[in-house]
Amino acid sequence: MLEKTLQLSVNGLMAGAVLAVPAIGLTMIYAVLRFVNFAVAAHMAVGAFAGYMLNAWLGLPATAAVLGAFIAAGAIGIATDHVALRPLRGHRALTLAIASIALNIMVESTIRFFFGGGPRDYSIPLRRDWRFGFLHVGPQQVENAAIAMVAMALLFAFVMLTTTGKAMRAVADNPMLADSKGIDPDAMARIAVGIGMGLAGIGGMLVGLDTSIDPLVGFRTILSVFAAAVVGGLGSIPGAVVGGLTIGLSEELSLLMLPATYKSAVGFLAILLVLTLRPRGLLGVKAA
């Protein structure tokens, strides 16, 4: 039992580290714009396919293609937000969330139009797992976790150390006060969306590197991503990291008690528990 629990924990932590990246994207957009942007799912697919083109078609190493995934998903995120969601700013959060679902479907359908619905694979070698006694871990899992940690570290440095990052935090904290200090909320919104969707793109590619990609790669993950953001506290970047790891661990450890077919229910259960017991999430400072 100990062996099984430890192995599931390793799998959960690896999956959680990857999950945390798009969860940060979701929570960052929420922090600045105050609505849950479900189009994160489609932008995970955008990043996954951008990375695929760079890696499988142009021959770039997967680690370099991850940067391309960030840029492509971020740029397309800003463009789609400008066209579809920005005109709705000022409406209720529910209106924007519903609009983001529509946007998500449109972006996914566009990817399907150009790439088809079938699965695609990155041009990376398939490697056997590394074994450490009774535990094992895949080299790709480790690389993915490392890329996720680097992305998160860079984001923390940006948010904590740069003027723009501080301005963004100011807008997230108090938009009116930030506005009175001459911070352009529109510019901050664009940056938040660009970085948030870029992180979603990285998340999509990381998921695909370990499995395969298709236009629904983000759709299949969005429940866990949303659960991670809610558990950590919507709007809290450290919370999204903790939430990602919590959901990753919970989904895998649930196999100790539940049949595998109920794995998806763990995300729903986590959201339900958090909303009932601690609506602001583990690290959130305000009620969501």
Added chain:
Amino acid sequence: MSLARSSITRRRALMTGTAAIAAPFVLPASSWAQGGPIKIAGLVSLTGSGSPFGPNSRQAHQAVVDEVNAAGGLLGRKIEYLAEDDQTNAEAGIRAARKLIDVDKVQAIMSVWASAVGTAVLPLCWENKVMMLAISAADSLALLPHQGYFVRTQPHTELQGKEFGRIALALGAKNFYCMMPQTPFTETTFKAIRETAEPKGVKVTTVIFDGKKNSFRSEIDEMMRASPDVLMMGGYQAENIVMAKDLFRANFKGKVVGFAFGMTPGFIDGAGKEAAEAMYGCAEPAPAGGSAAYAYLKKLVKKDTLDTYMCQAYDHVNLAILSMAKGKDGTGTTIKDNIRKIANNDSAIKVDNALDGLRAIAEGKEIKYAGASGPCKFSDIGNIIEVAFRTTQVKDGKLVEVKI
């Protein structure tokens, strides 16, 4: 009335006669007999798990309809073929079927591939007297109160489960571990496997996994702890790709069998040659490779090899057209009432394509349609009778038919 005043001359009579013969071939649609076109539809999977097969099914339907229309249509009317993508998804399938039935007024819905879609759409069909000619294999479908508006050419899942049990025994399994996602046919497949393999002393473990997840590492770890000698990897193509990679990473040494619809060339591409090597694709109804219908379809669609679902789609459209011709009416009810008259009548003249069948029916002959997917005989509840399975194996990155 004198001949001199008549407008009919020998030349004009000849021209009129020629025009009458040529009319079905050259006149625009508006010139077809009254009643408008007879509408039939393909509800095929152009996206999602069934996407490797849906486009071929649509091509087979369209090719037959074009051929029949070019030869004068059916009952003096043009056949209009419509195709909708069910996205291998029940919800999208329902929306597409509602459009086909409520708006387009089709009389037959053909080649529904996924059981989940078939299960969702069949009630719409029987309530609207639309015939469903399906691929969907879930046993439960034929047991629904479909009033006869349902036949399928794919062997139902109980037969497929028994085939998996037979293959496990043939491969010498002692510990057979079966993994499938949640589908309408998972339980019946598992039951049939247990009933076939357990009495012969094989330990059978069954696991239903969540096919909507991106990774199955922990599920594979659990399987590895059970140390099976044969594994049933019972997912669709997308799940099998991820699972095959995880099996390779975990260094699984046992034999792997799976549904042939999940072990496609696309699966080999996605999982990689190394991961897919030696895996078996099972429980696939063998197309009637040596049959006249198979040869006819190859020529019609200009392909050298045909997948089993394209063959079934060809049979569906032929059966629908010939049943309506037999009943002299272009409705779903006519198909329902006549399909066994042209499919189960072994003593009649065998036909393998719509044109020959229409000609024979016009001459008052009884026909037996023998298809590209097999003999096409149906039980009272709509299941196919007489099925031959085939098994394939991945050898050096290619699917090769093998005897087990």
